[in-house]
Amino acid sequence: MLNGMRESSAGLAELRGDCARCFGLCCVALPFAASADFALDKDAGTPCPNLRDDHRCGIHAKLRQEGFAGCTVYDCFGAGQKVSQVTFGGRDWRAGPPGHARRMAEVFPVVRHLHELLWYLTEALALPAARPVRAELRRALDETERLTRRTPEELAALDVAAHRREVDVLLLRSSELARAGVRGRRRDRRGADLIGARLKGADLRGVSLRGAYLIAADLTGADLRGADLIGADLRGADLTDADLTGAFFLTQPQVEAARGSAGTRLPETVGRPAHWATGA
Template sequence: MPDNVQGPAIDRGDRAALRADCANCFGLCCVALTLTRSADFAIDKDAGKPCRNLQEDFRCGIHTELRTQGFPGCTVYDCFGAGQKVSGETFDGQDWRRAPQIAGQMFQVFPVMRQLHELLWYLTESLSLEPARPLHAEIRRTLDETERLTHLPADAFSDLDVAGHRDVVAELLLRTSELVRATAPRRKKRDHRGADLIGARLKGADLRGADLRGAYLIAADLTGADLRLADLIGADFRDANLSGADLTGSLFLTQAQLNAARGDAATKLPPSLGRPTHWDR
């Protein structure tokens, strides 16, 4: 490990460092990523080209009107804090406008950092799960290694085997999930991993302890459903109705998944996540 690489900095009891802080980012998600004209984005935009709505101060000019202006995909996206890490640490506060020579590398590092930060989110959650205690030592080691990778110098990211590291983490998260879901009361075999549940009528369904990893729940009716202890990693909740659903204790749920769904004041959420503002409209 290079001498200038910092050690673990994630507080395992607080995921604040894994939440997007747009005020301390140089608008990287608005530049580095490709946008494709669709129901989520009103325009086509190549990677490395600033979005037309990005202002000189790196703020979005239509932030409060993204959904009505045809950019609901922007309200769903979550960088897990990768933006401020790349802006403030990896590139030491240099921005791509004043230092155009670093722009290309910065835009390449950002999506890699985002993947690592997402893994940190899941691993940090895993350490809070009591049924997974037999795995906690291994989880800590993997979390520390993932955190170490986020502190690598910019030129090291091009050689980083992110896919290989994701596979290691994925296997560990699966084992964690199995231990936790085994505690679900009256658990039946509910293996819906990668299932096509688009538009499914699951109102009031008892999905406690279900494996919904990567399931397609687009526009599904989950009104009043019980999703406690359900593994939701990678589940697609776009336009799913979560009104009155109980998501407390669900596994590996992210803010981006909630932002893509519909819900109401009766939807019960894990304490680490917030109620999307558009649910109140």
């Protein structure tokens, strides 16, 4: 299992955002509304007022204090640099011909969805228990990568939702195979409403929490080893001293949105959020 995780971590390293090679696309293409996560309204395709001319954030060091916590939990899975440097050949959205910026704003979310799928497929390929579907996973990964390299026009017209449905079938099968090896009852809590749930010390080993709403849930000391967390909403969830060793399909944005401690055990595929140390 350890070797598989190391291979997964190596492959996933290429699917992390590299702001130095991006033109601040997430700060331009994506919309947000004034809320607890964002201090103001911004339309899709409109640059954030905090975006500097060098494509860096002017308040990056104090995003949470300035009311932009939503920015701190976002990750493009490497789509930003792919769209900036590959899809559009290094041409800045500010300097292109008429319609260039609009097209980049259209393409970026599509590639971001595809890169998220690449993350899940890469992780699934590293699961020893998923060997029966490994060939199918490899084909799906290769096809998804091929899609990311289409022209801007092709990407803008791509039905990414249809492709995601096809991939989800394989990811679900991989999850079932991996969780079959976990002892005890493996409950299916897909899409469950667990907002604010009291799950302190809960035994959630091998449980499917795909798409579950765990907003502000108390998961202090919970055992989430081998759990499927794809799409689980962990905003404000308390993971203090929880054990997520071997949990899969967990992404950096999910843990960044949660609260944790030095005692929280995480899979090798994600890093410990800096704000956990301060309790922010």
